[in-house]
Amino acid sequence: GNSVTQMEGPVTLSEEAFLTINCTYTATGYPSLFWYVQYPGEGLQLLLKATKADDKGSNKGFEATYRKETTSFHLEKGSVQVSDSAVYFCALYGSSNTGKLIFGQGTTLQVKP
């Protein structure tokens, strides 16, 4: 079945450091891919998405490229801020149109000033 695997956290970085959070997936067909973020005390929010191979999603300085050849959707940001501290979830929506998102286990990012 479909699944998502994320790198384990927590990831601790200094402000202005480069961020990569790895995400790989297993899916049949052509899934859509998402990154959701959960800030402390808040609900899940969509950060970015990509719906077909080679698409790049971007938002708030974050980027992720849908790589079908490596079944990956790694999240990157060139210069993190303390305010980026949160839990990040990679997710996929399968092409079977069942409605459900399949999430990875989440990666906690801590950015220190």
Add this chain to the structure above:
Amino acid sequence: GAGVSQTPSNKVTEKGKYVELRCDPISGHTALYWYRQSLGQGPEFLIYFQGTGAADDSGLPNDRFFAVRPEGSVSTLKIQRTERGDSAVYLCASSRPSGGGNEQFFGPGTRLTVL
């Protein structure tokens, strides 16, 4: 505009009791989803409604769990004979008619603790 709301925000109950969790989706969103998030894990799908009907309930763990959406708006997740293992944050999300790129908007969740 108003987002997805869930009540209560916290629920503490005793093992064996019955609980109801409510979700009020964004107005006009026909698709509604329930997920369960255990500590340190990502959300796990429970059930998906398109309108009033459950289009996919494959994630419900057993027959103690049931959800309804009688008028195609508010939904209630019902858990009978609660067990300690049911303790988790229950998330509700809504979207426009489900499709490959439609964003799901999440509520703040209900934290259920079964003592």
